[in-house]
Amino acid sequence: MSKKKKRKPLPLLQSACGFVDTHCHLDMDRYTDDVDDVISRAKSAGVGTIITIGIDLASSKEAVGLCSQHQNVYATVGIHPHYAPTCNASTMAQLRELSKHPKVVAFGEIGINRYKDYAPIADQIKAFTIQLQCAKELNLPIIIHDREAHAEIITILKAQGPFPAGGIIHCFSGDKTVARKFLDLGFHLSIPGVVTFKKALDLQEATASVPLNRLLLETDGPFLAPEPYRGKRNEPAYLLYTAEKVAMLHNISLEKLAEITSQNVQNLLQIKL
Numbered sequence: 319m320s321k322k323k324k325r326k327p328l329p330l331l332q333s334a335c336g337f338v339d340t341h342c343h344l345d346m347d348r349y350t351d352d353v354d355d356v357i358s359r360a361k362s363a364g365v366g367t368i369i370t371i372g373i374d375l376a377s378s379k380e381a382v383g384l385c386s387q388h389q390n391v392y393a394t395v396g397i398h399p400h401y402a403p404t405c406n407a408s409t410m411a412q413l414r415e416l417s418k419h420p421k422v423v424a425f426g427e428i429g430i431n432r433y434k435d436y437a438p439i440a441d442q443i444k445a446f447t448i449q450l451q452c453a454k455e456l457n458l459p460i461i462i463h464d465r466e467a468h469a470e471i472i473t474i475l476k477a478q479g480p481f482p483a484g485g486i487i488h489c490f491s492g493d494k495t496v497a498r499k500f501l502d503l504g505f506h507l508s509i510p511g512v513v514t515f516k517k518a519l520d521l522q523e524a525t526a527s528v529p530l531n532r533l534l535l536e537t538d539g540p541f542l543a544p545e546p547y548r549g550k551r552n553e554p555a556y557l558l559y560t561a562e563k564v565a566m567l568h569n570i571s572l573e574k575l576a577e578i579t580s581q582n583v584q585n586l587l588q589i590k591l
């Protein structure tokens with residue numbers, strides 16, 4: 319007998335309309351050896367489109383490289399709060415230049431991370447504010463990284479907004495009340511694999527409360543794999559586990575959820591799927 323754990327197979331999507339993984343880091347080391355396989359496994363599972371996210375200048379360049387090589391990959395550019403000290407006039411000028419690529423669909427991920435203070439908070443706030451204004455000038459939607467900083471981010475968004483091109487609260491981690499605040503500011507909420515965890519009751523309740531036309535799905539791969547792969551490397555194909563849970567919370571079929579969330583991506587990121 320093999321000791322290998324038998325995991326629940328991927329849910330089957332029975333329609334031509336696939337899902338979009340709105341947040342993945344395809345440029346990261348953990349995909350170096352098999353990024354082509356990762357993309358084709360996603361496609362076979364029904365995740366036809368992947369947005370790969372920049373976290374600093376180098377990874378933004380790689381994201382643009384990846385979207386140029388793969389027809390179903392789109393990119394974003396920006397400086398993650400961990401790398402806030404690298405946000406200066408020179409990096410910003412280069413990010414602006416990169417953002418002109420036709421497959422760059424948003425600015426980010428940008429925001430505040432209070433969970434791991436890798437960068438001084440003053441630098442994080444400064445980088446966040448500069449990039450919010452830049453995104454606004456470029457008329458690009460914003461991808462927000464909010465880790466244990468809900469109130470602070472909401473205050474900054476209110477002060478710096480409005481943001482006519484909209485944006486995404488990536489890896490949404492708040493409860494129903496926080497969800498409402500972001501929705502009131504006009505943002506879409508992107509639900510990660512965490513929603514499949516047994517104890518994520520607040521997130522499940524919040525997810526159920528988000529109107530379908532403001533809902534998006536993501537893996538945040540290689541991080542945060544959903545059940546039954548919790549703790550392993552995440553990849554876009556696993557989005558199906560998250561989708562199954564979200565469809566259940568909204569009491570709709572997987573196919574209907576694919577249709578709605580793909581339409582949301584098209585509306586917000588201005589891409590034709």
Ligand SMILES: [Zn+2]
Nearest residue numbers: 341371427538
């Ligand atoms: Zn990310």
